[in-house]
Amino acid sequence: MTRVHVRAPGKVNLSLRVAALQDDGYHPLVTTFQAVSLFEDVEVGDTEPGAGISISVTGPHADVVPTDSSNLAWQAAELVAAAAGVDPDVHIEITKGVPVGGGMAGGSADGAATLVACNALWSAGLSQTDLSDLAARLGSDVPFGLVGNTAVGTGRGHLLTPAMSRADLHWVFAVRDEGLSTGAVYRAYDEHVGGPAHVSPDDDAALLAALRSGDAAAVGAALHNDLQAASLTLAPHLRRTLDLATEAGALGALISGSGPTVAALAGDLRHAHAIAAAWNAAGVADQVHLATGPVHGARIVTHVGPERHP
Template sequence: MAEPILPGPLAVRVRAPAKINLTLRVGRPRPDGFHPLATVYQAVSLYEEVTASPADPGVIEVRVTGEGAEQVPADDHNLAHRAARLLAYQIGEPLGVTLRIEKAVPVAAGLAGGSADAAATLVACSLLWGLGLDHQDLLPLAAELGSDVPFALLGGTAVGSGRGESVAPALARGNYHWVLAFADGGLPTPAVYRRYDELGPTPPDPFEVSAGLMNALRNGDAEQLGRELINDLQAPALDLMPSLRKLVEAAEEYRALGVVVSGSGPTVAFLVASQADAVDLTVALSASGLCRSARYVTGPVTGARVLPT
């Protein structure tokens, strides 16, 4: 890990994207308690923003505004706080930072908003503290912080393995139109995995991403991709939040190309053919009473990136 080089700028602003899982296959728990995953991530145009500014040595302060800010801890239970602390620990210096997080991703929604905050924090603090670290340098720390943090650094479309932290860019073409339907309330990821284990599913065989999905991405074929969407955590998410069933079933009525619960839920992602279809579906879902709100996004987008301050 690099040593501090020069004092950094007075403030650094970084944004990082939410993700959806185009496919998520889940195996039985490993001895360490984590479930092995075979997944394909896609970063979408819904962003968290983190602004890092100097603080006294050893002081890490977190301030949160925006979507669900009242639900987000500001202490070391916050993943961005932990990211800053981990980076300072690796450097071996009592570095300080104030982190201002502007949230747009709902909390506990299966979209990895907290992971996006952590990825943005690693990039922002590296610049603020003059460490000279690039995304590749930060990937090992991102993997320590959580399964989705490395992907939030990289963005795009990528295949994930291990517990999700090992990511490799996927050969993919085209841009995709998604409508995200946000449910009332959240689903904590550990609770969904516990329910998955309680339901006693048979792990997928073979335990890998389907060739059909990868072909769809290589060809930029949205219709085929819609048919290939699958999530092994969808059943436990629907079991824990039965109201999601009507939302998933609405895909046929609204003529979506495909539908899937993202990650551990409860956000439901609808794939549609065009921007016009996405706008129509966003309006329809918002008025349906089936969800709290809906938002049109596109993917893939880049990972954590520095913005002008």
């Protein structure tokens, strides 16, 4: 049996700028992603002909992760099989390392990892561009799961431009078991804020300059999220989490994406532990995670067994 193990990272939005709702039902975005050292591990393996796709999930909150065709990993396997001209007979094992429902793109990382894994499993020969095109069909965050590191996303967030980052950043994440509906946050944003007509990467010039220079304090000062006010109208308790991070001396703190995860930027590892201790003492998070960034995108860890040609 051939088995391929791929690891892909979660992400934090260093900045998220959201334009007004368009006639096509989408909000044009400019977002700066950073991949962080919380990983999804995906292992795929051949099964008997005709067995189709199956998924098993382990790790924290695995019980709430779908194991049917609504899972992005399942959809990714179908896309690669169609491109390779093979039957999608594969078992997918997902080990969760990115918080479930925390807005850190764990599901998107699973999709990205499965694209890479199945491409190797079936010797499909898909290029990075091919995989990126398939990733964009799966969801706006999936292409970033392939490339990792730091990148600026435009359009729906899926059109990526790499961003240089000389800063090794220390992150602390406060995660809540009860999530926030992305749709509800965007509706609150439309109702209470509305958004500008246009957003541009130039709006994040200070952030991108801070990343290039490696100035973590300047990165912290430039963190930005247009959706934060809308998220706080739906989950006002997150304000206390943000305030505690500031009181603990965080270089910057924000709700990541549509939430409910709060991300705090620390000066170093010891400082990260101090922020985590403040959150834990106050009981403002169900889970607290420490991570660093940037890290690489989806990569093969092991590939065991013979190659199979379509």
